[in-house]
Amino acid sequence: MNRAGSLFPLLLVGLLAMGSFWLEHIVSSEDRSGLRNVRHEPDTMVENFTVDHFDARGQLQSQLVAQQLQHFPDDDSSELDAPIIRFLGEGRLATFTARKAFVSSRGEQVLMREDVRGDRPPQNGSPRQTLTTEELLVRQGEELARTDKPFVLTHGNLQIQGVGGEWDNLKGQFRVFGQLQAEMPGQPTQTTP
The missing domain is CATH 1.20.5 (Single alpha-helices involved in coiled-coils or other helix-helix interfaces)
Known part of the structure; x- marks a missing residue:
C-alpha cells in the first residue's frame, strides 16, 4: 500500500x-x-477615445474620435461605433460622422458607413458645404474622402445629387465621377397686381 x-x-x-x-x-x-x-473575434475593446494626427511640423492635422473601438487580430482591422473625423488645418476645417466605421490595419483608411455626413463650415470666402451618403472612404493623411454610392452635396444654395465623387479637403473641392443632377434655387419672382 x-x-x-x-x-x-x-x-x-x-x-x-x-x-x-x-x-x-x-x-x-x-x-x-x-x-x-x-475567427473574426475582437481581442481588444476601447471606449470613448481620440486619436490625434500631426503633420511634419508638429501641427494638429486631424482627429479620429469614436464611442467604441473593437480590434480584430485576424486581419488587424478595427471597427468603430459613432466615429467622427475632424480635419483641423488652418482654413480647411471639415467634420465627417457616421454610425459605423472600419479602419484598415495601418489606420490610413477609414471606411465610414451608415448615415454618413460631412460638413465644411464657411471659410476662405467659400460657403458651407455638406455631404450625405451611405458610405465614404476617408484617407486622413491626404484629407480625401471618396464614395461610389449616391450622395447629396450642398454648396451654399447649390444642391448636387450624384453617384460617385471625391471630397478633396486640401483644395476645398468636390469632384463628381458618375451621374449628376444639380439644382440652384433662383430668386423668388414677385408678381405685381
Missing part, C-alpha cells in the same frame, strides 16, 4: 505532462491549418 501511495504523485505529473503536450499539439495544428485566423 505504501508503494502505491508513492506512485500517485508520479502518475499525476505524467498525466499533466501528457495533457500539456496534447494541448500544445492542438494549438499548433490550428496555427498551421489557419483555423485560428479564420
